[in-house]
Amino acid sequence: MGHRTALINQIRGLLHEYGLIIPKGAEHVRRFLGALEPNSDHGLTARMVDTFQNLREELEHLDSRLAKYDSEILSISQEHQACRRLKTHPGIGPLIATAVVAAVGDVKVFRNGREMAAWLGLVPRQHSTGGKPRLLGISKRGDVYIRTLLIHGARSVLRRAHLKDDCRSRWLVKLGQRRGTNIAAVALANRTVRSIWAMLSKDEDYRVEVVS
Structure with a gap:
């Protein structure tokens, strides 16, 4: 995924050097490259057109590989009972x-969901000043990849929260307004990990939370 994003940014940067501004979004880049022909009215030399066509082929190759990986991951998630259970939770695909x-295997190696969240670095660090504890940013311990996925998943849920009227969504909207999107996303990721622990340790599908 990172390689593809870097390639798209490289293509966009090269086009910008030639005065060709492409709107944000990978699909705009793909659409431009797909329509690029040597005789098009774009001001590019034949050599540059050939370069961009080679970059387009590389991008298509990456798209194909990633689509294959996505298909394999989907198949695995459908075959594994624990994965099927987790996918009932909002924000978990x-x-x-x-x-x-x-990464985790048996969640019962953790005593509770908070311990699992701490293992993933999704709990606040504490620092004492003048005898009073102060909460700092998250500890960022543990598996960076999984923590990043969970926060991205939380952001996705947050973006749609204002479209819903359940207790959980209203809580998310208020939290985002009060503390900001980043803190709200981390708070939701933390809550998601606790739910993951409860679901897998008790062999239960997701149940709608009652949030005050």
Whole structure:
């Protein structure tokens, strides 16, 4: 995924050097490259057109590989009971489900969900000033990849929260307004990990939370 993003940014940067501004979004880059022909009215030399066509082929190759990996991950998530269970939780798709199950194995190695969240670096650090504890940013311990996936998944849920009217969504909207999107996303990721622990340790599918 990172390689593809870097390639798209490289293509966009090269086009910018030739005065060709492409709107944000990978699909705009793909659409431009797909329509690029030597005789098009774009001001590019034949050599540059050939270069961009080679870059387009490389991008298509990466798209094909990633699509294959996505398909394999989806199949694994459908075959594994724990993954199927996790996918009933909002914000958890095949990628997060398979990554968590592969990395954690038996969640009962943790005493509770908070301990699992701490293992993933999703709990606040504490610092004492004048005898009073102060909460700092998250500890960022543990598996960076899974923590990043969980926060991205939380952001996705947050973006749609204002479209819903359940207790959990209203809580998320208020939290985002009060503390900001980043803190709200981390708080939701932390809550998600606790739910993951409860679901897998008790062999239960997701149940809608009652949030005050």
